[in-house]
Amino acid sequence: MKTRFRRRLVAPFAAAGVIGLALAGCTGDIAAEQAEDVDCSDYEQYGSFDGAEVSVQGTIVEVEADRLIASFAPFEQCTGVTVDYQGTQEFEANIEVLAQGGNAPDLGIFPQPGLFQRLARGGFFVEAPADVESNVDEFWSEDWKAYGTVDGTFYGAPLMASIKGYVWYSPSEFEENGWEVPTTLEELDALSAQIAEESGHLPWCVGLGSDAATGWPGTDWVEDMVLRLHGPDVYDQWVNHEIPFNDPRIVEAFDAVGNYLKNDEYVNGGHGDVQSQLSVPFGEGGLPILDGECSLHHQASFYEGFWPEGTEIAEDGDIWAFITPPAAADDPLAVTGGGEIVGAFADREEVQAFQTYLSSDLWANNRVAEGGVISANSGLDPSVASSELLSQSIEILQNPETTFRFDGSDLMPGAVGADSFWTGIIDWISGDSTQEVVDAIEASWPAS
Amino acid sequence: MTTADLIDKIVQVVLGIAVFIAVIGLIMFLVDRAPKKARDFVQLIAFLAPALILLAIGLIYPAARTTLLAFTNNAGQWIGLDNFVWMFTQPDALITLRNTLIWVVLVPVLSTVIGLAYAVFIDKSRGEKYFKALVFMPMAISFVGASIIWRFVYEFRQAGDPQIGLLNQVVTLFGGEPQRWLQEPPINTFLLIIVMIWIQTGFAMVVLSASIKGIPTEQIEAAQLDGTNAWQRFRNVTLPGIRGSLVVVITTISIATLKVFDIVRTMTAGNFETSVIANEMYTQAFRAGEPGRGSALAVVLFLMVLPIVIYNVRILRQQKEIR
Numbered sequence: 001m002k003t004r005f006r007r008r009l010v011a012p013f014a015a016a017g018v019i020g021l022a023l024a025g026c027t028g029d030i031a032a033e034q035a036e037d038v039d040c041s042d043y044e045q046y047g048s049f050d051g052a053e054v055s056v057q058g059t060i061v062e063v064e065a066d067r068l069i070a071s072f073a074p075f076e077q078c079t080g081v082t083v084d085y086q087g088t089q090e091f092e093a094n095i096e097v098l099a100q101g102g103n104a105p106d107l108g109i110f111p112q113p114g115l116f117q118r119l120a121r122g123g124f125f126v127e128a129p130a131d132v133e134s135n136v137d138e139f140w141s142e143d144w145k146a147y148g149t150v151d152g153t154f155y156g157a158p159l160m161a162s163i164k165g166y167v168w169y170s171p172s173e174f175e176e177n178g179w180e181v182p183t184t185l186e187e188l189d190a191l192s193a194q195i196a197e198e199s200g201h202l203p204w205c206v207g208l209g210s211d212a213a214t215g216w217p218g219t220d221w222v223e224d225m226v227l228r229l230h231g232p233d234v235y236d237q238w239v240n241h242e243i244p245f246n247d248p249r250i251v252e253a254f255d256a257v258g259n260y261l262k263n264d265e266y267v268n269g270g271h272g273d274v275q276s277q278l279s280v281p282f283g284e285g286g287l288p289i290l291d292g293e294c295s296l297h298h299q300a301s302f303y304e305g306f307w308p309e310g311t312e313i314a315e316d317g318d319i320w321a322f323i324t325p326p327a328a329a330d331d332p333l334a335v336t337g338g339g340e341i342v343g344a345f346a347d348r349e350e351v352q353a354f355q356t357y358l359s360s361d362l363w364a365n366n367r368v369a370e371g372g373v374i375s376a377n378s379g380l381d382p383s384v385a386s387s388e389l390l391s392q393s394i395e396i397l398q399n400p401e402t403t404f405r406f407d408g409s410d411l412m413p414g415a416v417g418a419d420s421f422w423t424g425i426i427d428w429i430s431g432d433s434t435q436e437v438v439d440a441i442e443a444s445w446p447a448s
Numbered sequence: 449m450t451t452a453d454l455i456d457k458i459v460q461v462v463l464g465i466a467v468f469i470a471v472i473g474l475i476m477f478l479v480d481r482a483p484k485k486a487r488d489f490v491q492l493i494a495f496l497a498p499a500l501i502l503l504a505i506g507l508i509y510p511a512a513r514t515t516l517l518a519f520t521n522n523a524g525q526w527i528g529l530d531n532f533v534w535m536f537t538q539p540d541a542l543i544t545l546r547n548t549l550i551w552v553v554l555v556p557v558l559s560t561v562i563g564l565a566y567a568v569f570i571d572k573s574r575g576e577k578y579f580k581a582l583v584f585m586p587m588a589i590s591f592v593g594a595s596i597i598w599r600f601v602y603e604f605r606q607a608g609d610p611q612i613g614l615l616n617q618v619v620t621l622f623g624g625e626p627q628r629w630l631q632e633p634p635i636n637t638f639l640l641i642i643v644m645i646w647i648q649t650g651f652a653m654v655v656l657s658a659s660i661k662g663i664p665t666e667q668i669e670a671a672q673l674d675g676t677n678a679w680q681r682f683r684n685v686t687l688p689g690i691r692g693s694l695v696v697v698i699t700t701i702s703i704a705t706l707k708v709f710d711i712v713r714t715m716t717a718g719n720f721e722t723s724v725i726a727n728e729m730y731t732q733a734f735r736a737g738e739p740g741r742g743s744a745l746a747v748v749l750f751l752m753v754l755p756i757v758i759y760n761v762r763i764l765r766q767q768k769e770i771r
Contacts, residue, residue, distance in 0.1 A: 093734045115737070212717035212735070272606035278631060278719075279604060413522070414737030423540070426719050430631070443538065446522060446738060447530070 043078035046357055050080040052350035057095070058109030058340070061087040064372060071367035075357050081350045099124040104345040107355060109159060112410045113147040114417065116341050120150035126347040128355065132157050135359040139377045143404045148341050157359035159340040160367065161376040163393045164300040164407060165224040166321035168286050173295060181322045183329050185228060189259065192266050195295050202269035204260055205294035206277045207285025208425065213418075216409065217282050218261065218425035221298060223336045223408040224324050225253035232334060232403050239411040241445055246438035254434040261429060269294025277429055289319065298324065300338070301393050305372070314388050321389060323396065334403040335396060338410065339376065368394075376404065413446050420444035511750075517743035531744035543721050544728045544745075547637055551708060551724060552752075555644045556701040560694065562645070563652025568682065571660055580657065584650035591647065591710035598643045599715050602629040633721035640722060643711050648704065652697045659693035660686060692767045699760040706753050725749045 060068055065087040072083045086105070088094070092115055098104045099119060110116040119125060128136075128148070136145050136157045148156040167188075174181070177198065182188040195203035208217050227235045230249050237243045238250060260266050264274050270288025271280045283306045286297030290311065297303075301321075304313055312318045323335060342358055344351060357363050361379020368374060371386035376397040385391040396402055409417035420441045428437040475494060482490040521527045535541045563583075570579040586594060603613030607626055611617040616626040630636045663686060671681045687694075709726040712718055718727040725745050733742025 118737075212713070212731075214717060214719055275628060275631065276606060279628065414735065415522075415732070415741075419731060419736040420540075423719060430720070440539065444540075447527075 038074040040078035046079050046353040049350040053082045054354045055105040056085045056107045057105040059091045067370035106346040106351045108343045109340045111340050114411050117150045120155045125155045125343045128154050129352040131356040132359045139379045156341045156343040160373045161339040163337040164220050165324040168297040168321045171320045182325050185327050196265050204267045204296050205269040205288045207280035207282040208277045209281045215422035215425035219409045219421050221257040225256045227334050228327050239408040245442040336405050338407045415446050514743045518747045520740045522738050531740045544723045548725045552705050554641050555705040556698045559645045559648040560652045563649045564656050567653045567657035586647045587650040592714050595711045595714035604628045631720050637722050648701050659690040663689040695763045699756050702756050
């Protein structure tokens with residue numbers, strides 16, 4: 001009897017033990033955070049809130065999220081606020097539902113000004129505190145402030161930034177062949193023709209593939225061309241739908257891109273023919289430059305991270321990049337890019353203090369020093385950036401002469417910017433005419 | 449997560465279960481104590497209520513809300529039938545509808561025919577078990593898994609490079625040019641349909657095979673004595689005998705096909721004119737930020753599934769009456 005009873009007990013206990021051990025594997029008993037010595041005098045202005053919590057959500061995940069969280073640490077130590085950051089790639093899809101249900105986090109980090117403005121119009125945000133606004137006035141350009149302003153009310157400060165429209169190339173190849181970095185679009189075309197003729201390989205390599213988002217790198221091309229050929233005013237009218245998508249000027253910009261992407265004498269080096277652009281994942285698009293199978297690749301500053309380890313990215317290294325040149329040599333520098341805007345759903349004091357910290361030069365320097373990103377914050381010291389290219393990008397962004405425009409597809413309504421513009425690029429590369437494509441995109445623009 | 453967190457969570461789970469049991473116990477106790485007169489009624493309510501409440505919040509409310517959303521734009525304003533107009537006028541949306549129709553015609557018919565033929569041919573053969581397992585196995589693979597496998601089969605590399613896709617390898621072996629199978633409409637839709645057939649044939653085969661075995665041998669022997677050939681026996685004895693199962697198989701596969709999402713999403717993401725309603729529904733609602741259009745597509749999908757479900761239920765009822 002006794003043994004039977006005992007036997008009956010053994011199995012459940014063993015099971016419980018195994019489960020317990022297995023679950024213990026999920027825990028990573030982290031040592032108490034290494035208390036770095038932080039000079040708290042810079043943080044006194046934000047006040048002290050022992051035990052207060054601020055919840056933040058955004059699309060930033062993985063390494064970038066770790067670095068982001070690390071940049072919060074000094075603030076947390078000095079003010080006693082605990083910042084709880086949750087990153088999910090579904091953030092953009094979910095935030096509206098969360099906000100409607102009253103479950104929004106205290107702060108949201110929005111990579112799409114369009115979504116930010118929609119939520120602001122929906123009355124979900126609280127106005128930005130005066131400290132944030134004065135920080136933005138001090139450290140950011142008007143272009144940037146405008147993206148956080150909806151109907152005359154300022155809701156949120158920009159956070160980080162990236163620059164699109166870099167053209168990646170191999171400096172050594174250029175030097176050997178005596179090619180010059182072009183300073184106008186005409187020169188870029190001439191250079192492409194020259195490479196096609198002299199080098200024995202196609203000048204450009206392009207990858208437009210990105211699973212469900214296939215086609216988006218093509219939208220960057222078109223945006224770059226609209227901004228350079230017709231200037232920021234037309235660009236703004238275009239993304240705000242004050243001129244139709246099938247306006248002749250937009251058609252002209254498409255055709256200017258088509259001169260490269262639909263030209264079988266220019267693409268697609270190392271990958272195949274024009275059609276192959278659609279199946280090459282964007283991350284692999286520029287890699288044939290390293291093998292000498294193409295010479296030019298158009299992609300944002302983040303492409304730095306896609307080169308294989310050991311590639312030296314420097315002006316005199318294996319790979320370097322120039323900004324897609326302006327139409328005329330004396331045109332002011334105009335770049336497209338991306339970034340984030342911080343919107344607040346709560347106006348508790350600790351939330352406002354943290355919001356102010358995020359808009360300060362102090363945070364920008366802390367975050368950029370962690371590596372990988374840049375910010376357009378003018379209080380940022382370019383030398384803290386983790387690479388030469390990023391330092392150069394910061395200088396471009398900080399230059400008061402630079403015209404900055406947000407990636408147009410992020411500003412357009414989702415039905416265009418995240419759907420028909422992408423699929424339009426696919427149809428266009430597949431063979432549809434420019435007019436057919438812009439007409440279809442125009443027709444898909446939601447009425448409201 | 450630290451060990452303290454884990455213990456915390458386990459305690460929460462245990463507490464939750466305990467509270468649940470306590471509440472259910474309390475309700476049971478009260479139901480049992482109900483006055484004798486109304487006891488039947490109280491019991492009825494107490495046992496039906498949980499299911500009804502869950503149905504209401506899990507099915508009826510979302511269905512009603514989706515239907516309402518189908519008449520609004522992305523700002524939540526009432527726009528009448530505009531979303532439906534969009535669906536039946538936009539070339540892209542029309543392609544989506546056309547593709548869905550192609551899918552729903554081809555997949556159930558082909559999977560059922562192939563499954564039935566296979567079931568008949570291997571019936572009573574030696575090693576039937578193994579033959580069945582072979583065809584049934586794709587059923588065990590998730591749609592996404594199957595899609596990834598088939599995407600490799602259709603993979604394209606430019607002419608001259610070694611082909612890693614099976615199909616293009618075969619084509620080049622016979623001296624053909626490698627094709628971008630998934631980028632060329634309209635063939636790409638049919639290539640996606642093959643994946644669905646590959647998965648569903650096993651299901652059709654297993655159900656129909658079981659049904660064939662249920663046909664009384666007397667009937668078949670009687671037919672044999674009457675001097676019928678194999679085709680006549682199949683046509684006049686087997687087919688009528690498995691009619692009920694055939695309907696179930698075809699309707700089940702039809703419904704699954706109407707809702708197909710994973711295959712399209714994984715293999716082409718709906719690009720290159722391969723989109724179907726379920727994929728477009730997701731794209732519109734969650735990527736394009738147009739919940740109204742997505743809901744309108746959902747409503748149309750629901751209306752397309754409805755007659756099949758009704759037909760299925762009716763046939764099943766008739767069968768019951770016969771028995």
